[in-house]
Amino acid sequence: MGGDGAPDIVIKGLAITAERHPKARILLIGDETVLGPMLARSKRAASICTLRHAGSAISMDAKPTLALRVRNSSMRLAMDAVATGEAQGVVSAGNSGAMLALAKVVVKTMPGIDRPALAALSPSARGDVVMLDLGANVVCDWRNLVEFAVMGEAFARTVLGLPAPTIGLLNVGAEQMKGDDRVQKAADVLRGSKLAAQFRGFVEGHDITAGTTDVVVTDGFTGNIALKTGEGALRLVGEMLKQVFSSSAVSKLGYILARPGLERMREWLNPARYNGAVLVGLNGVVVKSHGGADAEGFAHAVDVAMDMVTHGFNERIRTGLQQFELQAAPIAAAE
Known part of the structure; x- marks a missing residue:
């Protein structure tokens, strides 16, 4: 309703x-x-x-x-x-x-998860990218970021069908010394975990659209701003293209010639393809469709939910969390 x-x-x-x-x-x-x-x-x-x-x-x-x-x-x-x-x-x-x-x-929330996160797909130059958290948790600690990495990896396996998705922690720079204690500790745990081979360290904002990693992990405050900025950028590009191709008779002719390619681009960037953010880390599948989605977008959200159920998404998360218990314990004890 x-x-x-x-x-x-x-x-x-x-x-x-x-x-x-x-x-x-x-x-x-x-x-x-x-x-x-x-x-x-x-x-x-x-x-x-x-x-x-x-x-x-x-x-x-x-x-x-x-x-x-x-x-x-x-x-x-x-x-x-x-x-x-x-x-x-x-x-x-x-x-x-x-x-x-x-x-x-x-x-x-399922055992071992402190907070659920909102995860969704975003377009990039190399294909779809999983982003989380997108707004469920404004404030996060290093444990939450590690949990998000585990859940994001499972999400990428389930929805994108990737056998070993790569993971990046969103930061103010790609250098290892950049960032606050939260991202530094989360990175240390991930480097010493069974996901070490898939962890690519820190990534920056431009890496999201570049597709540098398959999964981008961040807190909900930063993730929601990045998401809304990306959506605004896509709308801006669309409006600018309309202005360019309607500015003169020559431009209109150019649009006719470029139309097949533009149609492919519009299909690729169609918001309906990316509708259906998953609240991951729960004892069940919960998918949030965008309030302004059309029928195709809502159907895609249902597709996402069915993928989660069919491919045992939550069980993949449980298995992944078990791999981090020993790695996280020494750091927690040191605090």
Whole structure:
């Protein structure tokens, strides 16, 4: 029931999901008086959905504390379904703060994880890059950064299909002496871990779009700024291209000649391809769709959730965390 175009966009997105994954089963939770007639008009979406009524919905501007108090909201019932094992994942385009709070309280973090992180794909010159955290944790210590590296590595294996994804810690410089104590300690642990061969040390902001590493690890404050800056840069380039190709008759002719290449670029940078940020580190799969996503974007968020479940994403994280217990213990003791 959440998102700028909900619930219409959700139903249309699930119709696309039904085409791609006809064996999928979706527990659709919301106001049945609204969703029932919509499903009746979309036979394709209805073929994979079971409708469950929710007495209320969390508004996009509601505070997380309110979301925790409302027990019959569609978002709360969805989280309950994952917590009890009835469902394996949640996809929502609703209130981000409420979703994070409910996920932490209802689904809960898996053993060994201090804080969940928000992870998503970003385009680069060498292909897609995994970035985390993108805003779930404004303040992080070195342990959180190490956990993010483990979870990001598992994410890249699951979604990108990389056998040994490379990892970089976002820093103010690539030199080993740069950065504060947090990134220095996190780097030390990673260099002494079983991920040492995949760890490339520190990376800078320009390395994200260059694709220097497959996974970029940072705190939520920095990650969210980097994400929003990248989104703004893409919009700026798009607007500038429009102005350039409409400035004169010659430019318009140039657009006609360049159109096939521009169409490929637009498809490559299409925001729908990157919709679906995963709240990693929980006892279940929780995927946040962008509130402004269209039907194709929402369907992609569902694809991401299905990949997480199908490829045993959480089990990969558990295995990875076990490898760090011995490496992290001496540093923690030294503190």
